[in-house]
């Protein structure tokens with residue numbers, strides 16, 4: 211195992227994913243982890259992440275320097291390298307100006323990190339401070355024009371530092387540097403696979419649950435489906451899944467889910483028709499947060515009532531992923547989680563006195579997809595784009611009525627068909643239609659129309675924390691617009707959303 215020490219970098223999860231791509235298990239730990247805990251984990255290597263601070267700032271992140279006496283190889287990236295240099299007796303120069311973007315790295319000493327690479331290649335930098343004097347035992351292994359000390363090594367102690375960010379895709383050879391650290395320096399074994407993970411997880415769940423009952427809410431998304439399948443493999447018919455149809459689903463969504471979850475996976479699933487309840491409660495509500503609260507509370511109410519019918523259940527399954535766990539542990543957790551009140555089934559176990567089972571809590575999304583395929587879940591389900599708990603309610607600006615839901619459903623379905631036909635569905639984080647609260651004038655045939663406007667939202671992202679609007683081809687946009695206006699009733703205008711996150715959010719409400 212490798213551990214990444216979280217010094218607050220927005221990239222620390224990316225570092226962990228880069229390591230895991232090599233079938234080596236990697237865990238992100240907060241900087242205040244104790245040395246005893248590290249000894250207990252006994253990692254093969256430690257990566258000190260970057261971070262936004264300068265080591266001279268008050269309260270800049272630090273870790274017990276006994277870390278450097280453990281005899282474990284260390285790779286410091288950006289702030290992590292500054293921290294190591296400073297802690298071991300070197301000097302860090304405060305920035306006069308930031309270096310941000312591409313730089314050419316000139317390699318002076320190829321082994322071990324720059325093995326099998328050219329002597330000059332492009333890397334990606336984002337830093338203010340840089341190393342000025344090295345601690346005893348270290349030498350410079352690469353430079354750039356602005357940063358003479360861009361990479362360092364203490365070969366005896368197996369300590370390495372990189373000013374560049376090997377984890378970001380723009381760094382040519384970045385993944386290879388990480389690979390060399392894992393295999394040439396730390397001598398890791400490649401035993402982290404979804405097959406080995408699922409065998410271990412199923413055995414653990416069996417052990418923990420025995421012949422007791424597990425309840426689980428299914429959302430139709432990848433995470434809850436994969437978690438449920440894994441639990442199902444361990445406890446079989448003692449897993450009781452509940453799917454709440456809140457009437458805010460997309461066209462044919464419930465039917466598709468029913469098909470892939472019940473017929474393909476033979477799971478015990480109760481579909482609860484609560485459409486009328488939700489629509490009644492949402493009548494006349496236009497404020498986004500109020501909509502979210504109503505839907506969240508009603509979901510809990512309906513779910514609890516249903517779960518209460520299952521006598522003697524002791525566990526609640528959840529599809530929580532590793533990024534949520536890191537976020538909640540991180541001393542530097544971002545503010546994004548409180549921008550909108552997210553709807554999930556958190557809060558349930560407390561009231562219901564159920565113990566939680568979160569079998570995916572060590573996994574990143576890409577690993578969950580791999581695991582899903584490994585468990586025999588259909589590609590369609592495994593590759594579904596995320597869909598928010600409050601559903602179409604937060605994609606209809608203003609009043610939610612059955613009629614407006616149907617208008618949006620048709621437009622959204624056309625958009626998805628075309629995105630899939632263009633081979634873009636998996637490349638996009640999300641793509642969907644939004645129904646706007648404005649009507650505009652148009653002309654169709656010889657007739658004046660005054661009808662609804664729909665926005666197309668398509669974004670690329672790796673974790674939804676940040677996102678870029680997708681540069682969809684104009685031809686495709688034209689086709690989607692044409693089809694929506696011709697085939698969906700009551701829509702006469704289509705616009706394309708070109709807002710990134712930040713400053714926008716992915717959903718409109």
Ligand code: XMP
Nearest residue numbers: 551552553596597598599600674715716717
């Ligand atoms: P925003 O709009 O905050 O969305 O940029 C980020 C990601 O989260 C999804 N989302 C939700 N998912 N319950 C969910 O399960 C929610 O209440 C919720 N709100 C937003 C959104 O679709 C995007 O992928």
